[in-house]
Amino acid sequence: MTSGASSVSVAMVGSGGAGVLTTGEMLLEAACAAGWNGLLTRSVGPQIRGGEAASLLRLARAPVECMADQFDLLVGIDWVNAGRFGDEIPLGPASLLVCDPAAGAPPPMAANAKRVIQLPIAELTKAHPAWRANMIALGAAGHLLGLDEAALHGVIAKRFATKGSEVVTANVAAAAAGAQAVDGDRGRVALAPVAPAAAKRWLITGNEAVALGALQGGIRFAAAYPITPASDILEWLAPNLTKVGGTLVQAEDELASVNMIIGASYGGVPSLTATSGPGLSLMIESLGLATASEVPIVIVDVMRGGPSTGIPTKSEQSDLNIAVYGMHGDAPHLVIAPQSVGDCWVSAHWATGLAEALQAPAIVLSDQFLGQAQTAIHRPAERPPAGQRRVADGATLPYARYALGGDGVSPMAIPGTAHCAYTADGLTHTERGTPTSGARDHLAQLDKRRDKLDGHEYGPLWATIEGESEIAVLTWGSLTGVVREGIAQARADGVSAKLIAPRLLLPTRPAEMSAALAGVKRLLVVEQTHGQQFLKYLRAHYDLPAAVSVLHRPGPLPIRPHEVRRHLIEGGSR
Amino acid sequence: MNAAEPLKCRPSDYKSEVKPIWCPGCGDYHVLMALTRAMAALGLPPERLAVVSGIGCSSRIPAYTNCYGFHGVHGRSLAVATGLKIARPDITVICASGDGDGYSIGGNHFLHACRRNVDLAYIVMDNHIYGMTKGQPSPTTEPDFDTALAPGGTGLRPFNPLVVALASGANFVARAYSGNPNETAELIVDAIKHPGFSFVEILSPCVTYRPDQRSWKDRVHPAPVTPTDDPARAARRLMTDDGFNLGVLYRGNRAPYKPPTAAAMLAPESLDEEFVV
Amino acid sequence: MSGANVPPVTSVAALYGIAHRIEADAAERYVMLADQMETHNNLELARMFRDLARAERLHADKIRDLAGSIGIGDGGGPIGPWKSDSPEAADLYAARYDMSPHDALRLALAAEERALAFYTDLAAAKVDRAVRDLAASFAVEEREHVALCHRLLERYPPASAVRPGDPDAPGDR
């Protein structure tokens, strides 16, 4: 990599509590302070503590939403079990390898990197009892990237402020020693300088962005049952809901958490829970209840590898089927998929508003990659208003909770409202909520619940649509950024393609999708599932062009931009 | 007393127009009667009360009251009630179940509701059978009771809901018999007024699948003891109880669940400051 | 009725209240039974229970008139003064979807007999003379109702000495 690149990717690996995860965060923070953009993900072994871990960081001049095709720099504090990350850390001849000669032979993947710097990390730590290997590696990596040393030291000081000045001094000294040891190579993988960002930015993970977006969208009650990789959402909400007068309660299981939020929302308080595939499976029956009783709720599913316990720490898009089709009965609901870390904020905010306005459950379908990736993004300039629930005030009597007509959204009475007491029911009911098994009422209420969702005007947020071409790529969720970059790469090779990524997966938008696909002759579908769930979903709901190919793969191996490029170019020459 | 003065709250004020579809003779009719009497005795306007239930014959009760009601899915009523009460502490929440709904499919929620001690009244109409699904054994069915699903009986030891409630931390434990609707009403009032999680097990015969339960009226008797706040004593009594002692059997004084509150309220817009770089 | 179920009646005013409550509870119970029979398509019984409810309401009104300016109070508040159940309220457990008029009258007879027993006991109790006299007069009335039930039972004999079997038996589905 020559100096002044527009994007640089760095991987740091280590084991036994080497601290590479903290190191990655600090490197990202220092780079962001210098005005760069960045995306940080982590990869860890199955151990709770002390296992092998990798920080995967991409820094760039412009905002980035996916990992690059290759890493430019790999720093190994040690190589214990580092081979397990082989697939996730692709290296090429131009990649630079930094390793400690005392750590033994690097794993096979490192053999691709033809440039090597020996950094005696273990040896250096002996200089001071408080020096840690990761601080030395941090200093070295910062130096190789050409990061401002003062900025890096500032981040160290901030991070260890609560530990006292001695710890800060020792860590700063260790980082300086690391930098010193690679001084001859300063800036070998440097990013092109960039002016510090003018507007305020957020350094945030997708899970934090979902939580923040939902809270700012109006959520005031959450019920929680821990599950990787969704727990961060709940842990952020616990203290923060309290600060705005809301509440989080820990449930005994997901059957309880979903029903708790149904109860709270029935009580008039916008409510959310967050989970992953196994938890969503347990919640499904009650999602049907929320649909039938028309109680707005938001469920965030941060997808991981499945089925069953699958791969809890790795990303996949394989909960699409259950999110869209999981429920028994005909159960129209909302499914909204964020497309980037920043979009997690938008999607959660939007989903909360839609759930409230349409009195229906909304599933926010995020994934482990988005949820646990940390990135610097522009703080949203414009904040959409929080969604409003249509409530009954007792002016029109007798009150019919499930009244037909209009746009299908019937005013909901909030407990405490006089003259409007009603029983919300999962049984098929009449307009007044009385249970019935009659065909007429059943059909009328099914129509009502379908029409209120189908008839709503969702506006441009329903999908991301970029470019014009006879070739289009249809994708969704976290793959949107990968596809965007793959299309950009193909454009450099003379092949242009249009990007279509629906954010709103349910209800489907046949007219809008037809318009988006008008003139498209060849379609590439890109998704992270084994069973081509997205392609099947598209075929079921939309008219696709005759020539359709698919790039799909289960997790945990991410799909990379160059694969999209290759499909576009090779497909084009066929 | 003035002859012309009308009763302020009458039980009929709490009855809805929906006619129950329980079998004639079902104990749940008495429970509904007791519940509406209890509501009238409390004197709260119907819109300040919410009745939450799951699925079962017994769980049909919310729609028969004039209060806010929630008729959810099988076994999850306590979770709905918990969410509602925590979100809306100003509403008086009564949760209603059957023995299948509350002790079998919803058993885990029962344990944790007792532990959590949210200020709820939980009434379980126990008929030792799955009524709605036509007569399968429930956790409280006697081991030798013959059913189509368990010919000759389950051979299993019945669940002891009162002991479980006590051990799990319920703050009030009582047993009632639906055939004594007034006493049941008073126990419900007591349960609602008592802070924390109050559990009332109501023996409520299923005349259709358990016609033998008509004899319960001869078997029930007032508990020969006064309520205690000592869980150890209550446990000893309940473990040796014949299953037909009526009355308040434990009245604890544990502080009810209280969610954390903030000293100062922040605007939601300000919460993103922590992410700003 | 167990002794514990009888509320203390210490004044004529209290007795008027309780007597009114007894009839009102009985009427309410028959309405419940009538509704149940309607729901289960036993319309003959539904009519019969509505008639019984009407009769009990008339009795209640009569007691209110009798009480005159003394009034009937609140009859023990929403829950009522009885520990278990109001004496003249029909036993809900005895209801069956396929019950016959004879069964219904037996139900009514049992209720009237409980009311009679209550007033007879009270008339013999160690209470105020005026209370005893009033209780005795109510007992006379209840005795007439008991007799009426017996007469009606003769008019409506058991449908058959042997029940033909439940046409919609619980185990059938």
Ligand SMILES: Cc1ncc(C[n+]2csc(CCOP(=O)(O)OP(=O)(O)O)c2C)c(N)n1
């Ligand atoms: C998830 C689910 N499983 C099974 C059922 C079928 N089901 C309905 S009610 C019931 C049992 C009810 O028994 P209980 O709670 O004792 O109520 P009862 O009818 O006796 O009052 C069952 C198993 C259901 N509705 N939902």
Ligand code: SF4
């Ligand atoms: S089946 Fe049993 S529990 Fe259900 S309504 Fe009939 S008598 Fe009641």
Ligand SMILES: [Mg+2]
């Ligand atoms: Mg039961």
